[in-house]
Amino acid sequence: MWSCYVIILSLLSIAANAQSDDKSVIIIGAGLSGYATARGLIEKGFTDIKILEALGRTGGRIYSVPFSDGFVDLGAQWCHGQTGNIIYEMTSPHFTFGSTAFETVDPYFRLSNGILPEQDLYVALYGAGYKIIHGIDKGVAPNVPFGELFMQKFNALLATTYPDADPEVVKLVKAELVKQVMGFFAANSWNDISPTVNYEEEKATGDQHCTWKKQGFHTFFNYLTKKAPNPAENLNIDAKVILNKVVTNIQYNKNDANSKVTVTCADDTKYTASHVVFTPSLGYLKAHYKTLFTPALDATDPKAIEIESRGVGNLGKFFMQFSNPFWALGTDPFLGIEGMWLEEDKQTAIRDGREWLLGIVAVYAVDNFPDILEVFLAGDYVRTFENTDNEKIIADVTWWLETFAPYMKPVPRPLAVQKTKWMTNEFFLGSYSYPSMAEERNKVRTSHLAAPIVNVDTKPIVLFAGEATDSKYPSMAHGAVNSGFRAAKEIVNYYLP
Ligand SMILES: Cc1cc2nc3c(=O)[nH]c(=O)nc-3n(C[C@H](O)[C@H](O)[C@H](O)COP(=O)(O)OP(=O)(O)OC[C@H]3O[C@@H](n4cnc5c(N)ncnc54)[C@H](O)[C@@H]3O)c2cc1C
Structure with a gap:
């Protein structure tokens, strides 16, 4: 009887070990x-x-879809950084990454009345603001939102370096910088972003926009x-x-x-x-x-x-393939258009049911694809964009291009399009997370x-x-x-x- 008990106990213990x-x-x-x-x-x-x-x-x-003679990315598109980026480090011994034109070329600042204004002040202010955005130092004051901190620093810079800058230009450039921040963090408001939490996080160094060329x-x-x-x-x-x-x-x-x-x-x-x-x-x-x-x-x-x-933001992309790169034939190489809205044109766009266009951060030619334009948008407008059918989006983007860059008129119909849907997709409900004031x-x-x-x-x-x-x-x-x-x-x- 005793030996039977021992055997049962041993079996139980083996079973327990097998379980663990x-x-x-x-x-x-x-x-x-x-x-x-x-x-x-x-x-x-x-x-x-x-x-x-x-x-x-x-x-x-990561969602690379066949488009033109390669793949475009509806999700992540660039390898951000080289040293410290495990994706770059695992891949680069076997694959040669490309780089992006907008790393080195200034964008074109065009107005919603079709005018290409004298670029110098726009480029200078935008460049200075861009540096502030990416360099707001780590010793930031607690509980100050990103937008507020940026404005403090940008206004100080204006007072010391650009005291005579045209206030209308300053206002337009600020609006562009807000869009840049929204595009980077995919946040719906730049005052929801915490600089403190942001600068606890790190950034891989090196080229911030390594491309997968046509491979995806x-x-x-x-x-x-x-x-x-x-x-x-x-x-x-x-x-x-x-x-x-x-x-x-x-x-x-x-x-x-x-x-x-x-x-x-x-x-x-x-x-x-x-x-x-x-x-x-x-x-x-x-x-x-x-x-x-x-x-x-x-x-x-x-x-x-x-x-x-923690915040969850929204990014949208719309890829358009054309039979010829009509944009390259114009007065500028069109590596990137920053479309700046004058107040009255903004109201007209809203009245005409094109409000989502206000969410466009930039439109640019995609590296390695001479036949593709990419529309990039951020913030809450992404929801309307995602819920709008392709025909209306094509019509609205055509209107946007012809309005901001009238020399392109008539913009031809794209041969094919691809649209993202991350915000309203039930298995994602947003593009990616961002450091928020609520976390702080x-x-x-x-x-x-x-x-x-x-x-x-x-x-x-x-x-x-x-x-x-x-x-x-x-x-x-x-x-x-x-x-x-x-x-x-x-x-x-x-x-x-
Ligand atoms: C538009 C956009 C642009 C971006 N651009 C860049 C960029 O250029 N560079 C960069 O580094 N990063 C970029 N990112 C961020 C990058 O794509 C993400 O950080 C990364 O792909 C997230 O991977 P993950 O495994 O965390 O999540 P996911 O890729 O979301 O994987 C989670 C998986 O879980 C599945 N799932 C969800 N719910 C369930 C469920 N109930 N049951 C079973 N499965 C479920 C989903 O379908 C998904 O496949 C971008 C993201 C977006 C959306």
Whole structure:
């Protein structure tokens, strides 16, 4: 009888060990961070990995689509920086990046009455403002919003260096700089951006706009999965992805060291694993975090506060392919038009139902594609843009081009167009996160979102990756990759002796 008891006990203990040694992982989201998590785990010997992806495609906010004789990027387009940018560092030994004309060439400042004004003052003020934007020093006063701080510095510069500047020009240039900030942070208001939080974050150094030439950003997945440069080393991460799986709930038990995490999908399928890594966007989290987790996140949990606090912004792009580069035949090379609205023209555009055009940050020729123009817009206007059909957008952009640059008249009809839809897409609900005043006020940061939920055994059972969880390079594609590697490491480290 006693020996029987011992045998049962031993069997139970083996079962318990097998349970705690079960290194199964479910990754939610097949974007950069999801793939990086998978790579980090596979390279450390993990094999039981599933990636559940809501869409019928992989890549997330990396979305390169065939256009003209190459690919254009509806999501991330540039590799921002070289040193410190893991994407650049992993890819550049095998791929030669291109660079962007607008890194070196001043934009053209054109008015909404069609006039190309004398550029000197515009270029000088814009250049000075641009430097302030990118150089607002780290010793910023707390609780001063980005826009307010910029205005303090810009007004001081005007008083000392440009005391006689035409106030109308100053006003127009300021409006352009606001648009630049909105385009960079994708924020809806520059007074919602925290300089303090922003300058805690880092920037990879070197060329800030390395291009993928005609190949598209999706090229990077070849290096991330090791399909390239040597196909024999392919980690086969694609084979671990299950598409069209919308995760609706993640159930975990912190108090039972042996229990697994259960993931439920919209089609009622369930998956269990020892670890779940959540990578969808901050926009998605904001909309769903109250029901996604069981038990729910406590409202006082810094993770929940960070989800509520960090900003999510909006960017829109519209690519147009033409049969010939009509813009290059005009009076300027048209590497970039900054369209400045005079007040009365602004009101006319609003009255005529073209209000979304006010959100255009710039229109420019796309590097490496002599036949493509790109319209770039930011802020809340993106919603109207996304909800407007292509025919109306083509008509409005044609009007914009002919109004700001009448020498182009008549602008031909594009052969093909591509439009982005990140703000109203239910699986993104925004373009990328930005450092907000609410984060500063509430004393929360991306590290709070990144912190894993651990069980009584200190095992990380629900982990968080994605651009909005990276403390060095949030918002950026390379931040997303870093976050995936970080999450993988958190799991790997748990099993280290
Ligand atoms: C318009 C735009 C321009 C940008 N430009 C640049 C740039 O030039 N350079 C740069 O460095 N960065 C840029 N970015 C940012 C960059 O694209 C992102 O930081 C990065 O791609 C985010 O990767 P991620 O893995 O964190 O998230 P995602 O790519 O969003 O991956 C998350 C995945 O989760 C999936 N998902 C969502 N909900 C669920 C669910 N319930 N169940 C299952 N799956 C779900 C989504 O479909 C998605 O595939 C840009 C982004 C946008 C939108």
